[in-house]
Amino acid sequence: GYSSTKIRSYLRRRGIKAAIPERIDQINGRIRRHESLCRLDRAAYRRRNVVERCFNKLKHNKALATRYDKRARHYEALVTIACLRIWLA
Incomplete structure (x- = not known):
């Protein structure tokens, strides 16, 4: 898992919660569009x-x-x- 819109939408369609940290350009894009930021489950990321x-x-x-x-x-x-x-x- 690397963060990309395509991968995140694939996971979302299947009801899977992503344990992938977002890239800085994706975070900045969400901020510009006034969208909510994705929360990273740090425990799941460690596992x-x-x-x-x-x-x-x-x-x-x-x-x-x-x-x-x-x-x-x-x-x-x-x-x-x-x-x-x-x-x-």
Whole structure:
């Protein structure tokens, strides 16, 4: 998640509350148009950040990042091994 009008409208249509901080140009545009500012749920943003950091650690495994495996069960096994390596480290 990066903040954009397209992403925010997509989330809004599906009833999902965005945990994305707004860019400064979007904030300034809302102020100029006298619209209400989006509130950032900081607790949700922190939880989201933990998940993103986990994916970042998983992507350090080149075979996971490029998905060399053709079969889903092989890929799933590789994800499990990568998770175990992170957990045991």
